[in-house]
Amino acid sequence: MKIAVIGCGYLGAVHAAAMASLGYETVGVDVDAAKVERLRRGEPPFYEPGLPELLKGGVDAGTLRFTTEVAEAAGADVVFIAVGTPQLAGSDAADLAYVDAAIASLLPHLTERSLIAGKSTVPVGTARRLAEMVAPTGASLAWNPEFLREGFAVQDTLAPDRLVYGVQRGDDASVATLDTVYASILARGTERLVMDYATAELVKVSANAFLATKISFINAMAELAETVGADVTQLADAIGLDARIGRRFLNAGLGFGGGCLPKDIRAFQARAEELGHGEALGFLREVDQINLRRRDRMAWLVERELAAVGGDRVGMLGLAFKPDSDDVRDSPALDVCRILERGGRRVTAYDPQARETAGRSMPTLDIVGSVEDAVRHADVIALGTEWQEFRDLDPERIGALTGARVVVDGRNALDAQRWSAAGFKVVGLGRPEVEAA
């Protein structure tokens, strides 16, 4: 079986490498020549655990190729569409230009043997429109959304919770082709659900909307907890023990960022409005607002602590939108740096992987190469991303190399008692402050 993957970003590069690792002859196509050049050498253009090994394995075995020529997708049994659907400039809606361009460029290379499988996150109704575009070629189209999380992308692709196929009614051939592609995953008993296009598209956006809502729910509780002196982390533990609620995705803190949740909930709502049902998803506006308010709150807390010690220097630990990623798209941590800098504060930041990406996104930010350099001259330490490296820090050692005696923990990730015992005041989000012992 021959596979082509159009778009080699987070989704496509991982999918192409995963397909090659399953033994398929795979070609990844991307318009970005520099990215293709790196991928050809087996180097991912972004940080993702496990991906370098997978890429190199495929490239060295000769089963995985990368090209800028879409013509090389000709003859593929399945062409996966994995291009981005970013937020449209000046609007909340998704920009489908890359998806449309990918399909248009494929048209001359499709035959009635070809199956296009869309993976990109798209507004409901897109697959039906694309199916009409490809119909004259005789090719088939399925929507096969992807649920991968950055940091776990390889695992989520090769061992997903479920496979979802959106197909046209009665299109058993496309179902059979996808079953062949995913045979080894299905053989492990992975659930596979076959449905229509619209439902498959909605599965993806509603899953993301639910996750975002869960995070904002607990962050709304954090806002109230701050007002009444309660502890949101204990609250999350207690309600999370109810199996109907569950503890996962109930970590209060700086909230969600990244290339998916923020833009996907906005696009979902924009699509509902286009469909005349904006009221059904009106709550997502609140979800977005709660999420963004946490960044202001964190910046406010840092400002308050700076004022208390008469300083203006912040040591920021973490810039990526979440640990195990170098992605700073819509990163809460980076946003806090922006707010603080706008307020005239001097921020020195460190992130284990996001130095380059953050530097490109915020060239004015002073980014250093170690925790030590970030905190040495700080008046207040702030934690923006809960990397394991930060959880493992020895507060006694940090205390010995900086004059700062306050840490604002934007992810409620540090052991407050340990930091307190080492002489730090610990300020979390949605929980009572712990004074230095």
Ligand code: UDX
């Ligand atoms: C998400 C979805 O999880 C994935 O299924 C979809 O395919 C793409 O979008 P991702 O963006 O990689 O994946 O990150 P995720 O692990 O979902 O975290 C999103 C954000 O929420 C991060 O900024 C994270 O720090 C934050 N988060 C997560 C919380 O603030 N609290 C939590 O309890 C969990």
